[in-house]
Amino acid sequence: MVWKSVCMAAAALLCTIWFQADRAEAHGYIKSPESRSYKASLEKQTLGYTLAFEKYGSVINSPQSVEGLKGFPAGGPADGRIASGNGGSGQIDFVLDQQSASRWNKVNLTGGVQAFTWNYTAPHATAKWHYYITKKEWDPSKPLSRNDFELLTTVPHDGSAASNNLTHQVNVPTDRNGYHIILGVWDVADTANAFYQVIDVNLQNSVLEDKELPTAPSNVKATEKTFTEVEVSWNPSADNTGVKEYALLRNGERIGTTGSLTYTDKNVEPNKTYSYAVKAIDHAGNESPLSAEVSITTAEASAEDKTPPSPPQNLHLMNVAAESVELMWGASEDLSGIREYHIYRDGIKISQTTSTSYTDTTVSSNTTYSYTVKAVDTYGNISDSSNLLDVTTKEDPEANPEWKVDAVYTAGDKVTYLGNEYEALWWTQGNQPDKLNGWKLLTQNTILFWQEGAAYAGGSIVEYEGKKYRAKWWTMGENPAASTVWEYIGDM
Structure with a gap:
């Protein structure tokens, strides 16, 4: 205990x-x-x-x-x-x-x-x-x-x-x-x-049968979002037990229900007139009287839209880890509608999405990145950039610690040095890992710069004067360009 x-x-x-x-x-x-x-x-x-x-x-x-x-x-x-x-x-x-x-x-x-x-x-x-x-x-x-x-x-x-x-x-x-x-x-x-x-x-209620109707929704409004979308909004109804949902009617026919105070009708056509009304439904299934109707005529679709969308708003960080960055932003507006968003990292486009959020999983730990987002409408017009957001990823808790010159390492200890991972072969202190004296390189397909005082096992690949060499067997101090222990395998 x-x-x-x-x-x-x-x-x-x-x-x-x-x-x-x-x-x-x-x-x-x-x-x-x-x-x-x-x-x-x-x-x-x-x-x-x-x-x-x-x-x-x-x-x-x-x-x-x-x-x-x-x-x-x-x-x-x-x-x-x-x-x-x-x-x-x-x-x-x-x-x-x-x-x-x-x-x-x-x-x-x-x-x-x-x-x-x-x-x-x-x-x-x-x-x-x-x-x-x-x-x-x-x-x-x-x-x-x-x-x-x-x-x-x-x-x-x-x-x-x-x-x-x-x-x-x-x-x-x-x-x-x-x-x-x-x-x-x-x-x-x-x-x-x-x-x-x-x-x-x-x-703690005394349950009674509910027969009271909700009041009719008021202040119904219809707003054109795009050539093919109309948003209907209204003020809430009142009811003794609370309103469960609202039913939307277009031209007298029910087209859907919603639990919110807005509804987007995505099945309209350009240059047509529509009438909308709303009724409330309570938890007992009682339906309110129909609201007043409101009419709207959608705009005629232009042959070509050359106006870019508004920039995405308030790009911000939702979550960050060692290997991921989760971003969110406010939706852009455009008469013809938003087709997608383009995500930029350090000025380079890395992805696109139809959502207003994106998770970047191609980052490295303990690294700072700069993000922006642009919106693209259905005609291909691209908005200005969102605000710039700098994000620093977290350190990888599973990554090997950085090598320290004054630390003591014993056989099996693993460290990171200049981006590569090494394993100690025996007790060592102060020996630089990339010189491979008491250290084994673990990172695959890594090319090290040749150093005169470093020890290289057979198969090690080094760069020397812009060329790549592979060691045929263990070697130390022998110049790759002048010794037969090294095999030339190509230019860098």
């Missing part, structure tokens, strides 16, 4: 050091009712660091950093990774995703209108907040899935700072009891990211 406690304390100390070294700018969490991540930070004070870390993981250090891609429920974190935001900030591990009926402490809550209050450490420009609750039939013993949730409400915002809208009134259902999870999602306006907060609640 003493050894276990020492190990746990050591792990906690290492984690503390890691967070102090790598912690990025943080953002926000739901303070009331207490979210799972906020409870973690509170219990760090009551349980102590080691026990809290064992229960909650790394979120105890940064409850405001549960960040992932936005787009929930269609996109966003993967199933089973919703509580941690898919670990997207690089600071949060997956302990927060562990799920059972008894693992997490719960907040007692009754149905009806409840206030949900956020605490922001970096109040980003905000597009909206949206809230979800687990369905009546959800299984608390299984990892959280997007199919476990249904929409409660969406709180739209005007793109200003999140701190302008701290508290939201959320209508919590009265048609279920016991353990449920409420998910709050905060969508940032100028990045591809959102923040995810799960709240474990114990609902």
Whole structure:
């Protein structure tokens, strides 16, 4: 037990050091009712660091950093990774995703209108907040899935700072009891990211049959995004148990449903008029009256589009490791639509994607790179570059340590020197690895510069005066251009 406690304390100390070294700018969490991540930070004070870390993981250090891609429920974190935001900030591990009926402490809550209050450490420009609750039939013993949730409400915002809208009134259902999870999602306006907060609640309701209809959606608007896409938006409906989803009608026919307050119709044609209306549907299946209709005529497709898209916005780092860099940026705008994004590293194009994120897996550890992104529209017009982002990859924890002149090495020790790996053949100190006196070269297909004082085994390849030579047998001090021990094999 003493050894276990020492190990746990050591792990906690290492984690503390890691967070102090790598912690990025943080953002926000739901303070009331207490979210799972906020409870973690509170219990760090009551349980102590080691026990809290064992229960909650790394979120105890940064409850405001549960960040992932936005787009929930269609996109966003993967199933089973919703509580941690898919670990997207690089600071949060997956302990927060562990799920059972008894693992997490719960907040007692009754149905009806409840206030949900956020605490922001970096109040980003905000597009909206949206809230979800687990369905009546959800299984608390299984990892959280997007199919476990249904929409409660969406709180739209005007793109200003999140701190302008701290508290939201959320209508919590009265048609279920016991353990449920409420998910709050905060969508940032100028990045591809959102923040995810799960709240474990114990609902205490007297369940009644719901026959009340939601109110009709209001302020319906239709906006042309491209020649072939129209975005419809509206203000939320009200309902005694909360709105589950909205149905979209085009020219009187239902074309789809959504849990958000916007819907993009991608099946329109240029130079045509369309009418849209919306109705709300609550958790009991009650449908609201139809909203007022709104009409829009799409633009006529031009024969040739010569206008480039707007530059991608706010290119930023999502995660970095020794061998990968994960990037994200805000979408560009263009009347004809964005076809793809081109990713540049150190001024050279390395890839392209249709997404607003990209993971570069062709990097080396402990190296600094400069990234930019450009957008390309459907006519091939290329935007100006995004902002420049410099990223330094982490050191490879499995890489061999750099050789040190004053260190003592024994047979079998491995080091890195000038980018190559070497293994000590016997006890050695101060002997430069590339001179191969007591060292064996491990890196394959490496050509070393010939050195007069170096010892070379048979088969070693060296460069001398712009030419390549292979040693026929062990040799030291014999000039490759003048000795028969060396075989000329070609120019460099």
